Amino acid sequence: MFALDTRLQEDTWLIGDFPLCRLLLSNDSNYPWFILVPRREGITELFQLDDADQQRMWAETTALARVLKESYGADKINVATLGNVVSQLHMHVIVRYRADVAWPGPVWGKHPAKPYAPAEVRAVRDRLASALDASFTISEG
Template identity: 55%
Template sequence: MSRFELDPQLARDCVVVGDFPVCRLLLMNDSQYPWFILVPRVQGVEEIYQLDETDQQQLLFESSYLAEMLQVLFSAEKMNVAALGNVVRQLHVHHVVRYSTDAAWPAPVWGKHPARPYTDEALSEVMQKLKKSISDMPSFQWAHTDV
């Protein structure tokens, strides 16, 4: 079995938060939107149907858990959850918290505005907020122990 490697563009554009049992959780480094990405840690997979049935079910669980948590945590008006893969082929599922007042509303966030990277302080705030919410999932492994 091949060792999992994160697509280079995802690695450049995101901050690694940690790992659920199947997926790596990333934070898109764009402070305009709370925007998270789940990437199944299975090398060479581009589509959900390419995962085995157990991993498909776990991906759905992790995605649903994340979407609900983000909805509550950020008081989302709408959650955008999507797996496109037109630019980055590696299977990844976007979870974007949306508000009718955000910079791209009502359009999709992709390519609408240049990214505005998080400041160190804002990134720390988001991570602390996540830490409080994900603490009820003992199988989650944080990428950074200082979170």
């Protein structure tokens, strides 16, 4: 049974679900920073997913990155799996701007997180609900 890592639960907002991955928003409004987590138990590495799930995860990552690039007018989209702190497999998809506080460096640990207000999270959900296809289910929470 799938369970989200407690650190991800504490540091993110639930946005919704793709067919494979749960979509989370990192609670740091310095950057539109999204996290995809495949809803599979005990997976820490991309290669542990079966072939179909690997293809699905890349398809969902690509679809999200494309929508974020267009809807946020990003200068760059950063995509990465690291898992050094949270071992549960998760894919970071981060909107970057040349004017953001960490550019051109990485976002990790550079600046204190600036939490979202609930109304800002609703606005993110609304933006994505109108941009993603019907396979994505938005969270009402």
